[in-house]
Amino acid sequence: MKSISTLIILFFTTFLFSQTTLSGKVVDQKGKAVSGANVFIEGSYDGATTNETGDFSFETDAKGNQTLVVSFLIYETSKTQIDVANFHGKTITLKESFNALDAVVITAGTMESGEKARVTVLNSLDIVTTAGSAGNIIAALQTLPGTQSVGEDGRLFVRGGEANETQTFVDGIRVAQPYGATTNNLPTRGRFSPFLFSGIAFSTGGYSAEYGEALSSVLLLNTEDNPDQNKTDISLMTVGFGLGNTQKWEKSSLSVNASYINLAPYQAAIPQNVDWNSPFQSLSGETVYRYNFNSGILKLYAAFDSSKFDINQENINSAEKMRVNLKNDNFYFNTSYKGNFGANWQITTGMSYGYSKNKIGLNLDNVVNDENAAHLKLKLRKNVSNYFKLSFGGDYFSTKFDESFTENLGTAKTNGYNSNIAAAYTEADILFSKKFAAKIGLRASNNDLLDETTISPRLSMAYKVAKNSQFSLAYGDFTQSPNADYIKYAKYHQFESEKASHYILNFQYAKDKQTFRAEAYYKEYSNLVKYDTQEIAYNSIFNNQGSAYAKGLDLFWRDGKSIKNLEYWISYSYIDTERDYKNYPTTATPSFVADHSLSIVTKYFITDWRSQVGFTNSFSSGRPYNNPNETQFMNGKTKAYNSLSFNWAYLISQQKILYFSVSNVLGTQNVFGYDYANSPDSSGFYNRKEITPTADRFFFVGFFWTISKDKKDNQLKNL
């Protein structure tokens, strides 16, 4: 009896749980078998993994209509309604996921770094461990193709453009005064320490409609979202000291750093080509506060910087040296919010305010200028689907500039301007397939000072030809209000915006730790400002009839794979450019352009010595200069420039680093150009003076100490 009942129970169980076999095959859009896909009935454990031929087969006790799920990381998960009883030998096609890691990205013009970047050309660690950069973001970027190294200036010159044609943005908001104040032939450096930035995108042309008021290039710096941990950083350097602290709470964090720089010891130790009355000194600080909301992040960034120096500069036009005494105060504040809302909407908004005041004493004359600049920004982005994203937004730039010039015991002459620019833009990102993407944008801008509205179309696309290789194209029109030197004399809307068009063809190959980029470009300028006097002055007659072109080829190769512990990159740029602007009598290549530039950067990690040793060699061919003794304009050419820099970071212990660097190790006597006398001497000859670096070499020794709970972190990334 007992056995019978068992039998019955068994029978019923079998009946109730009778199993059906499902089978099929999983393929991709090209019909290729997908192995390793997870196939299962939704809501049950029943399923299988596809084999090498993409086939699967499994049993289930589910009945009737069910949902069959097929998932695999790099494909979109597919869900199919099926009848369990009737699913044999069917084929399921998986669509490639567009969020996947290998979808094409437009790379024309832009070199990105940071965690979000797909292909990192330069990471934040590189900025500080590149020999010769001395922690200056700008100096590190000058090892990338498309830039000109202009040693007597220090700012970024991109593809034949002047330094002010590049705009800098922090978290998407403009920085009106990105460089420290300086005077003629004394190089400046970027105001920002790489300390707080986690991502950098540097575009040498053809950038998105989101960015305006830049003829040549944009530099996008993004502050870190979340610092790792609480820590204190102490640095002692031959040129000053610094202190930093980061505090982290559950939803928010605060980083503060301050530094005092005094070049006196360095200027005493190394022979100087300039006569210093008072050394360069600066007191600066930065702070970032971040607050994480459930669906967004708010950031407040503030920086101040006060610097001064006093020098006597030789001047070809006078027997006496010219005394320049400069004091600059700068304050920058930026707040931004980035978050998600609604159905796939993203908002980015913020504002910035920058204040810069210069007091410059030129012998007995005095110049005082101050600039107040603000930027308001709103950007909305809607992810309509994985294939289509639409963004639109607006910018409002407001700048007020005042300058007064007081001649020795004379009365003050004042100049200034007040400019407001309102701009709106829209842009669509379209992914036609995983291999083909396009971005189409339009920007409209109205400038009240110039009483002018401009429309700038932008277009870029990318096509992936092989797994690791792709081509990108970009075209765009760009406009920028003429710089302060001109428009401070503006009357009755006399100026127009300067214009440029970029055409870019890019090829990129990236695999593992190797990247190769080649980019050819053509750039056309119109509406450049011209004037008719030797110096820009209130009585100059201005017009907007200048023009220019630039064309060239940029090559970049980075390799961190071939040789163990060695990371290196090579940049080469060729440029052919001529301009007819400023007070040029004719079209000529400007003095900041070298036809050929080559940079080689190496970093080698010696494990046994716990050291990273780096070399950077920068070479550029001679630069043109105008020799008034010759009839042809800009006919002279300097000798080639070369500088080899070396650095060595020694890790004393996990949190203590000793850092040593020297620039221009070989002591090459570089000449940037020549200053010619305004009038000839008695024999009718124009005398000249070489423009050289302020010193042939720069030495730096620093000790960096991080104090944190985990005893792991260090400041290597800040060096």
Place this chain on the structure above:
Amino acid sequence: MTKLITAFALFVITLLSAQGQVATNETKASKFEQGMGKAFALWGEGKNAEASDVFERIAAVETTNWLPNYYVALVNTTAAFGTKDKEKINILLSKAQNALDVEMIKDQNNAELYVMQAMINTAWIVFDPMTNGQKLSGPTMELYANAEAIAPNNPRVIFSKAEFEIGGAKFWGQDTKPMCAQIDKAIELFATFKPESPFAPKWGLDRALIAQKNCK
């Protein structure tokens, strides 16, 4: 005789715990156990992808149980350790990360999840120390600090942390004695450690014993 008693006692305990589960939800418990059992069997046979898939399927149904996703992460991370291919490692660790993220959101008070995240980080560091070491060492130590605060007597927390620290200390030529002492402590803790449920993580003793040998 003692052996017999021990065997018996063990049997009873297993039975009791099994019953405990059966009592709460008879059919489901057995189905869950069956599924988990099957996944562990596949994993034991070295069929990592299949095992991970089964755990994934269970995770999709058992949304209130952290274990299936935990094992998806564990299977893929362990597999990633031996891999040199960047693409493969990317897939394995992304799978692990995705699964772990699901559970991390639900519960920030589970030391085992922190250890798991630390292991994913370690796999990235081992794969490319130059790039990832600097970036992930700090956060990884922070994860262990969090885990230790939650479960100071969890042998996996103590052992994994010590093992991670030994890696750094060797490079710096620092004394590894304090970490070795921690490994000894972890081995003691393994002896008394009782998993919360039959499938709760209990791994680590064998690796700790190897590490202990290397200490000497």
